[in-house]
Amino acid sequence: MQAVDLSSHPGHLARRLQQAHHLLWNAMVSQEITSPQFAVLNALTAEPGLDQRTVGERVGLDRSTVAEVITRLLRRELLDKERDPADGRRFLLRLTDEGSRTHRRLALRTVGMNRVFLGPLSPDEQQALLGLMHRVADAAEAFRLPEDAGSPAGP
Amino acid sequence: MQAVDLSSHPGHLARRLQQAHHLLWNAMVSQEITSPQFAVLNALTAEPGLDQRTVGERVGLDRSTVAEVITRLLRRELLDKERDPADGRRFLLRLTDEGSRTHRRLALRTVGMNRVFLGPLSPDEQQALLGLMHRVADAAEAFRLPEDAGSPAGP
DNA sequence: GCATTTTACTCAGTGTACTGAGCATTGCCA
């Protein structure tokens, strides 16, 4: 007895939102490249030559997931991976020409998809939603490694 | 060039939100029972005797994922599954006593977790966020099966 | 200079989440 109303649970709504997004992404952006894969292409567009760990930091993926996503992008020859000559632990990542083209093509389509996705909201509401989600996600970042004494990390 | 700012992409934010939620859930609710599993327990608390398909409909899981989640809940003996005597295709699902107890215990904890999760927002902002997410998720539901009137699929 | 620790990455295991194909039961209807 006493079931809960899940529409007041932000975690449940976030999951449903992601599912809806997945649906729209497949229909309007790409069936080959997923949204996390695009995020990696995007990060390497902004900062070529990042290593895996930093890419994960930029797009919000943990070390294992980043490795898998990169494996798939390598298989599609959308990026290159080579050992850092200055640090044998690192792999430096760079987009191939095909990777750059793919990123540009998909970036254009995401604009239309986001428009449809947020279509039911007014422009003000859209901004509000993005801002609120951002604040909650950022705040939760602080829970990541609670035992690390807080030196405030600047940009 | 021309990397995109992902903080204006609701899909990206939804993913980050879910990751943050996962973190908090593990810390404050349960490491055994996941949030989708709880959603299934919750649906069966509200409506005992549902079949798998309907459970999926209630909590927003597709047929395959529901089957897997239910398998795990069966393994933990939190629910019972038996063939519908009136319809041999269906399986009827019901919570065990242990399942009911687990649901109640976790339901209490989710209250505290949601409070922390939404903590960075004011009460008004919390309501706004929930409402906006709900509207976007519901609207996207319409994209699920655009063709229910018969589009002729050849043999 | 060598041992310890830290760091970047890999690997194994678990759990969502989706699609497409297949199988058995039911319901419809000509």
Added chain:
DNA sequence: TGGCAATGCTCAGTACACTGAGTAAAATGC
């Protein structure tokens, strides 16, 4: 009533996403 479509579920394949354990290279400490 016999065929056929619809329905409920399973299974295989792919792709995130996390944890914990393990490996190799670099930085640190003495």
